[in-house]
Amino acid sequence: MKKIVSIILAGCLVVGLTACSNRQSEEEQTPDTRDFFAMNTYISLTAYGEQAETALTQAQERVEELEGLWSVTDETSDIYAVNHSEGQPVSVSEDTAELVSFALEMAEETGGVLEPTLYPVLTAWGFTTDEHRVPSQEELARLLESVDYRRISVDENTIRLEPDMMLDLGAVGKGYASDEAAELLREEGITSALLDLGGNIVMIGSRPDGSDWRLGLQNPFDNDMIGVLTASDCAVVTSGNYENNFTGEDGTVYGHIIDPATGYPVNNDLASVTIIADEGKLCDALSTSLFVMGSDGAIDYWRKHPGFEMILITQDRQILLTEGLEEQFALDETHSDMEVQLVAR
Ligand code: ADP
Numbered sequence: 001m002k003k004i005v006s007i008i009l010a011g012c013l014v015v016g017l018t019a020c021s022n023r024q025s026e027e028e029q030t031p032d033t034r035d036f037f038a039m040n041t042y043i044s045l046t047a048y049g050e051q052a053e054t055a056l057t058q059a060q061e062r063v064e065e066l067e068g069l070w071s072v073t074d075e076t077s078d079i080y081a082v083n084h085s086e087g088q089p090v091s092v093s094e095d096t097a098e099l100v101s102f103a104l105e106m107a108e109e110t111g112g113v114l115e116p117t118l119y120p121v122l123t124a125w126g127f128t129t130d131e132h133r134v135p136s137q138e139e140l141a142r143l144l145e146s147v148d149y150r151r152i153s154v155d156e157n158t159i160r161l162e163p164d165m166m167l168d169l170g171a172v173g174k175g176y177a178s179d180e181a182a183e184l185l186r187e188e189g190i191t192s193a194l195l196d197l198g199g200n201i202v203m204i205g206s207r208p209d210g211s212d213w214r215l216g217l218q219n220p221f222d223n224d225m226i227g228v229l230t231a232s233d234c235a236v237v238t239s240g241n242y243e244n245n246f247t248g249e250d251g252t253v254y255g256h257i258i259d260p261a262t263g264y265p266v267n268n269d270l271a272s273v274t275i276i277a278d279e280g281k282l283c284d285a286l287s288t289s290l291f292v293m294g295s296d297g298a299i300d301y302w303r304k305h306p307g308f309e310m311i312l313i314t315q316d317r318q319i320l321l322t323e324g325l326e327e328q329f330a331l332d333e334t335h336s337d338m339e340v341q342l343v344a345r
């Protein structure tokens with residue numbers, strides 16, 4: 001176990017989840033891997049099988065293609081064009097139209113907690129440039145006037161935003177991209193792969209020896225892992241304000257996930273939210289939005305929406321596990337003091 005923790009430590013500084021290695025089975029069959037930086041994060045793709053190398057090349061190209069469409073800073077991206085359209089309709093690629101439509105559906109489903117038009121507010125806090133500052137309440141109130149997903153129109157591949165409005169798909173893009181990469185690998189005949197897009201994990205099948213993949217769940221309070229989640233053929237995504245934040249002059253820690261109701265970084269009873277579901281894009285959208293809701297809101301949402309399981313870690317160090325995960329999560333022995341509670345439907 002010690003070994004796993006030390007392997008995890010290196011990768012856990014920025015991501016919520018890390019694949020634990022299992023030496024024995026990897027010796028039996030060596031995977032092909034691809035590590036690169038895209039979508040503002042480290043990406044690591046691992047696949048087994050004869051076609052793995054060509055399949056991974058295609059998957060990497062696909063992720064890079066999507067990054068090129070959705071970057072907020074790249075002047076040739078679809079999102080840049082939409083954000084600088086001054087209210088004019090913009091024709092975008094099918095991928096962009098699909099992602100924006102999905103973000104709008106999830107915004108509706110979560111009562112606007114997932115808010116794809118927060119970009120001006122994120123910029124005011126400096127999260128888009130890493131020049132962090134604490135905006136005044138007046139500034140935030142003014143910026144929030146141009147935040148409202150209901151004022152976006154998508155008509156087939158044409159998107160129109162009102163002037164002053166801007167999109168940021170940071171909360172859903174990596175999840176969507178992970179699904180696209182997995183789809184390509186499956187089409188190439190890959191039956192065993194693990195894709196890690198900055199902590200957005202998608203697993204194809206199980207490990208080559210038929211056992212489940214083992215994922216280390218990041219401790220939001222420290223640089224170690226809290227426990228291990230075993231899973232196969234699904235996606236797992238963690239969100240929390242511990243991963244990207246800054247400390248203001250007032251000593252407060254401000255994180256990159258914003259409550260659209262206030263314009264302020266989320267500050268509730270949650271330290272992290274991990275979502276497990278079939279698709280990466282759903283996990284990505286829900287991990288961000290359920291983090292905003294707080295534990296009561298997240299549990300209420302889970303009870304009303306089938307199709308996913310979750311692990312909530314609260315600020316007071318409780319681990320709330322939805323009942324479907326009872327057999328899949330094991331607390332690390334170094335955290336045996338933490339309380340694990342099952343949440344029933
Ligand atoms: P990460 O991208 O770091 O894995 P998330 O998926 O939780 O984490 O997405 C967080 C990003 O989403 C932020 O960096 C920001 O760009 C954007 N964002 C922040 N708050 C919200 C929100 N309430 N709704 C939609 N997007 C948000």
Ligand code: MG
Pocket residue numbers: 170171172239283284285286287288
């Ligand atoms: Mg997300």
